[in-house]
Amino acid sequence: MTVCNTPLVPLALWRTMQLILLTCLSMLAFAGNSILCRLALVQQHIDPASFxxxxxxxxALVLYALARLSLLRAAAATPTQQPAPRQQSGSWAGAIALALYATAFSLAYLKVESGVGALILFGSVQLSMLLYGTLKGERLGALSxxxxxxSVIGLVFLLLPGSSTPPLGAAALMAIAGAAWGWYSILGRDATYxxxxxxxxxxxxxxxxLLAILPWLAVLHWDLAGVGYAILSGAVTSGLGYAVWYGVMKRLSVMKAATVQLSVPIITAMLGAILLGEALTLQLVLxxxxxxxxxxxxxxxxxxxSRQANPMNIVQENHD
Known part of the structure; x- marks a missing residue:
C-alpha cells in the first residue's frame, strides 16, 4: 500500500494563499457596504433606520440558511458527531456590537463621502484593536x-483641511461605528465556527x-431600490463578508487584523470614484x-x- 504524503511547504503555501484570498474578499465586502449604504441613503431611497x-x-436569514445547510451536510458525512455548542452560535455581546456599528454607520453616511467616511471608520477600528492587542501583550516589530x-500619516494627509472634511457630528458617529466594529472583530477571535x-x-x-427604528418612526421611508440595496448589503457584503472575516481573524494577530483593514478606505474611495462620481484627487492617490x-x-x-487556524473552517464547519 502506497501512502502519499503532502509536502509541508506546499500545504503551508496553499493555506497562506487561502488566507490572502479570504482577507481580500473581506476587505472588498467591507468596501461594498460603504458604497451600498451611500447609494441607498444619499439619494434618499430609504432612511438609515430602515436600511x-x-x-x-x-x-440573518441568509446566514441561518447557510448554517443549517452546513450542519446538515456535516451530519450526513458523520452521523455520530454533535452539533456546535450553544455558545458558538453567537452572543449578545456580538449582537450589540453589530447593531451599534450598523446603526451609527448608516446615520453617519448621510453626511460623509464614502472614501473619507471609511477612513474615519477604519482609523477608529485600528485604534481600538491596537489598544486591545497592546493590552493583551501583542507587539509590532520595528518594520511593522x-x-x-x-499608514497613519497617509490617513492624516487625506483628512487635512482642503480634503472633504466631514461635519463633526457625522465624524463622531463614524468613529463610534469604528470602535463598535473593532469590538465585533475582536470577539470573532474566539469563534470556533x-x-x-x-x-x-x-x-x-x-x-x-428594530428598537433603533423607534426614534425615527415619523420619517421612515423606502422605495424598491432602497430595499434592494439594504438586502444586498445584508445578505452578501455584510452576512457572508462578516462570516469570512471571522474565519480570517483566527489566522491574524489583532495588530495585523487592525492594520489590514486600512485598505478598505482605499478600495472604497476607488469604488466611489468609479460608481458614484466622487473626486479622485492627487491627494487621495498619494x-x-x-x-x-x-x-x-x-x-x-x-x-x-499566537493564533492559527484553518481558514477553510469558514466554508465548511466540522462540529466535533
Missing part, C-alpha cells in the same frame, strides 16, 4: 511599526435594530500609496501571533 433593520434581517506610522457565530450574532441583532505601502510593511514585519 439597518432590513440589512441585519436579510443577513514603521509601516503602521506610514465562524458561520454559526455570525448567524447567531445577526439573529440577536434583529430586535436591537494617501492610497502611503496606506497600502504601510500595510505591506506591517504584514511583512515580524510580530507576536
Amino acid at each position: 439597518t433593520a432590513i440589512r441585519i434581517a436579510s443577513g 511599526s514603521v509601516g503602521l506610522s506610514v 465562524p458561520l454559526a457565530t455570525t448567524a447567531g450574532n445577526f439573529a440577536r441583532a434583529i430586535p436591537l435594530s 494617501s492610497c500609496i502611503a496606506v497600502l505601502g504601510g500595510i505591506a510593511l506591517v504584514l511583512a514585519g515580524k510580530g507576536r501571533n
Whole structure:
C-alpha cells in the first residue's frame, strides 16, 4: 500500500494563499457596504433606520440558511458527531456590537463621502484593536511599526483641511461605528465556527435594530431600490463578508487584523470614484500609496501571533 504524503511547504503555501484570498474578499465586502449604504441613503431611497433593520434581517436569514445547510451536510458525512455548542452560535455581546456599528454607520453616511467616511471608520477600528492587542501583550516589530506610522500619516494627509472634511457630528458617529466594529472583530477571535457565530450574532441583532427604528418612526421611508440595496448589503457584503472575516481573524494577530483593514478606505474611495462620481484627487492617490505601502510593511514585519487556524473552517464547519 502506497501512502502519499503532502509536502509541508506546499500545504503551508496553499493555506497562506487561502488566507490572502479570504482577507481580500473581506476587505472588498467591507468596501461594498460603504458604497451600498451611500447609494441607498444619499439619494434618499430609504432612511438609515430602515436600511439597518432590513440589512441585519436579510443577513440573518441568509446566514441561518447557510448554517443549517452546513450542519446538515456535516451530519450526513458523520452521523455520530454533535452539533456546535450553544455558545458558538453567537452572543449578545456580538449582537450589540453589530447593531451599534450598523446603526451609527448608516446615520453617519448621510453626511460623509464614502472614501473619507471609511477612513474615519477604519482609523477608529485600528485604534481600538491596537489598544486591545497592546493590552493583551501583542507587539509590532520595528518594520511593522514603521509601516503602521506610514499608514497613519497617509490617513492624516487625506483628512487635512482642503480634503472633504466631514461635519463633526457625522465624524463622531463614524468613529463610534469604528470602535463598535473593532469590538465585533475582536470577539470573532474566539469563534470556533465562524458561520454559526455570525448567524447567531445577526439573529440577536434583529430586535436591537428594530428598537433603533423607534426614534425615527415619523420619517421612515423606502422605495424598491432602497430595499434592494439594504438586502444586498445584508445578505452578501455584510452576512457572508462578516462570516469570512471571522474565519480570517483566527489566522491574524489583532495588530495585523487592525492594520489590514486600512485598505478598505482605499478600495472604497476607488469604488466611489468609479460608481458614484466622487473626486479622485492627487491627494487621495498619494494617501492610497502611503496606506497600502504601510500595510505591506506591517504584514511583512515580524510580530507576536499566537493564533492559527484553518481558514477553510469558514466554508465548511466540522462540529466535533
